[in-house]
């Protein structure tokens with residue numbers, strides 16, 4: 001066993017082998033040297049302030065202890081956030097992913113404040129008038145009030161128009177009356193709502209002057225600010241243990257004719273005047289869904305970040321772990337030397353990069369669309385919605401699959417909570433469902449693609465992200481296959497165009513047989529989901545390749561080389577995964593596929609010496625990784641043993657239940 005301060009010898013050797021400048025890659029991932037410096041500064045402040053490393057692991061606590069512990073740490077963390085971190089970033093950047101990341105040093109699971117910061121505050125920013133923001137925002141940012149986002153109900157999550165909670169305007173008292181008419185109308189799932197929040201945003205059907213105007217957001221105080229008792233007319237509680245998110249106190253909420261002032265309707269996009277007149281302010285009906293678009297955009301970043309943590313853990317562990325023998329009697333190899341292990345892991349490194357660059361690009365697109373909308377131009381919103389929907393769906397789904405692969409790569413120890421891989425998986429698995437389920441969001445993108453196809457058919461110019469449709473439209477022939485990054489990207493666009501074309505053809509054929517449009521659409525949805533996924537993959541491949549080319553223009557040769565290898569690995573991996581589609585929509589042959597397979601295997605060999613360097617370049621501090629398997633020093637076995645000492649079950653040599661149950665049972669006669 002190595003002494004405490006020593007770094008595992010295999011990891012030392014791996015780092016010696018690394019042939020590129022790790023810091024350079026870190027700067028690329030962070031988006032520049034300045035960003036790296038800023039991130040490090042934020043981490044120093046946040047973590048030196050006392051990142052609460054628990055004496056007892058969170059997973060060894062009971063439900064109540066876990067919640068209380070999470071709340072205790074949330075208060076410590078929020079104090080650092082409001083007193084120190086916001087000064088560094090500026091209040092306008094309070095939601096920056098860099099700040100969000102430091103939270104992981106405090107919480108293995110989730111903070112009960114996450115939804116306050118992640119949705120309550122952004123909704124006030126996005127859905128309130130300037131006057132309303134003046135009232136709510138300072139209190140929310142200073143955490144004098146703590147909020148949740150209660151949209152989903154027991155009966156409806158996806159179909160927002162089907163929500164049942166009502167908000168009926170009473171002009172006599174100038175109040176809205178909130179009511180939960182059925183069991184299925186109870187709000188369900190909102191994070192932070194069960195025990196922590198004293199306010200929440202409630203999405204409800206707005207009634208005024210006898211007419212329903214659809215769903216609108218309201219800000220509602222649900223608990224007394226002093227006693228924290230639920231206010232009369234409010235029924236609120238925790239929904240119970242779940243696969244992850246167990247310290248987020250996800251809650252339920254019902255209203256019994258609960259009154260709120262008129263001005264608690266969030267009035268940026270629509271208003272109810274004192275006399276009850278309904279006034280629509282926004283030029284687009286779906287602007288009330290704005291917070292969801294914002295969070296979907298941020299979730300691509302989340303997918304990348306969480307995957308980078310998982311693959312850092314799995315690659316470091318694979319360098320330390322030795323198992324089996326290649327030849328009788330030979331020394332046991334590092335498991336990272338097995339090509340099958342490299343196949344599991346290197347694609348995860350590349351995927352984390354691909355999503356990070358795509359997330360940055362998407363965030364930039366989001367800010368441009370926001371700026372346009374502030375000027376009154378809403379033309380680019382449908383494209384943003386289509387983009388954010390498919391990128392959220394595919395990135396969260398792929399990240400969850402990759403994290404699970406990282407767990408497989410760590411064998412039995414990956415199944416330990418202390419590896420952190422189960423936490424990462426359950427967190428990211430939820431992101432595939434919340435903020436819009438995978439299938440549902442891909443179908444939203446498909447709507448956009450079908451319209452874009454019809455525009456291309458009518459020889460109209462389509463928006464930039466589907467511009468390939470104009471080019472592909474007339475091709476009845478298969479696209480010529482070329483094995484180059486550009487060739488693979490072009491082929492993926494051909495796959496997407498071919499699939500969209502087929503969907504349109506099938507919808508039209510079904511209509512010809514007498515189906516109405518809705519049924520024809522419904523019957524084609526399996527293909528529509530596949531078309532939207534293909535479109536999304538072509539976008540990710542294109543963005544990853546082009547952004548990496550741009551970002552490495554001035555890099556040193558070895559950095560250029562290793563990042564080129566990784567980007568190519570990603571392109572070739574997906575070409576192989578989708579070889580059936582390539583055979584269908586391009587001129588690729590079986591021989592070309594054999595060559596791709598060979599190229600893929602060669603790339604694994606080339607990347608192998610730099611694998612540890614590549615994960616080190618994510619520059620994830622041990623406090624943020626929180627893994628017995630993945631720490632920088634590679635003291636895997638020592639940490640697993642240390643963790644055992646913290647397990648409350650091991651505090652006494654004989655468990656009291658022995659006397660209570662086991663002994664009497666063993667002594668009893670059959």
Ligand SMILES: CCCCCCCCCCCCCCC/C=C/C(=O)SCCNC(=O)CCNC(=O)[C@H](O)C(C)(C)COP(=O)(O)OP(=O)(O)OC[C@H]1O[C@@H](n2cnc3c(N)ncnc32)[C@H](O)[C@@H]1OP(=O)(O)O
Pocket residue numbers: 094095096099100103114115117118119149151152157158159160161191286287289290292293295298299302381382385434435436437440444447448
């Ligand atoms: C410490 C620092 C912290 C910093 C914070 C960082 C945080 C980062 C992490 C954040 C984590 C947050 C945790 C979140 C936890 C989870 C929260 C939730 O899940 S909240 C609830 C979310 N719910 C959903 O997402 C529901 C999904 N459903 C929908 O979005 C919609 O109902 C629907 C799009 C599926 C359908 O809506 P509907 O009204 O029925 O529309 P139509 O299908 O009829 O479409 C009509 C038309 O509108 C277009 N459309 C739909 N949505 C939008 C939109 N958002 N924007 C623009 N346009 C939209 C649609 O495409 C149609 O267009 P058309 O032209 O007619 O085809």
Ligand SMILES: Cc1cc2nc3c(=O)[nH]c(=O)nc-3n(C[C@H](O)[C@H](O)[C@H](O)COP(=O)(O)OP(=O)(O)OC[C@H]3O[C@@H](n4cnc5c(N)ncnc54)[C@H](O)[C@@H]3O)c2cc1C
Pocket residue numbers: 115149150151152155156157158159188189190191245250430433434435436437438439440443
């Ligand atoms: C951990 C977690 C945290 C959450 N936090 C919050 C929160 O803070 N606030 C909040 O308001 N909500 C929250 N939610 C709720 C979340 O937004 C919803 O669960 C999510 O939007 C999915 O909706 P649903 O549960 O109604 O699923 P459903 O819509 O019932 O989906 C079930 C299945 O039906 C399919 N399906 C549904 N509609 C269609 C369709 N039109 N076409 C094809 N297939 C369809 C789906 O693909 C899925 O396979 C949270 C959920 C989770 C898991």
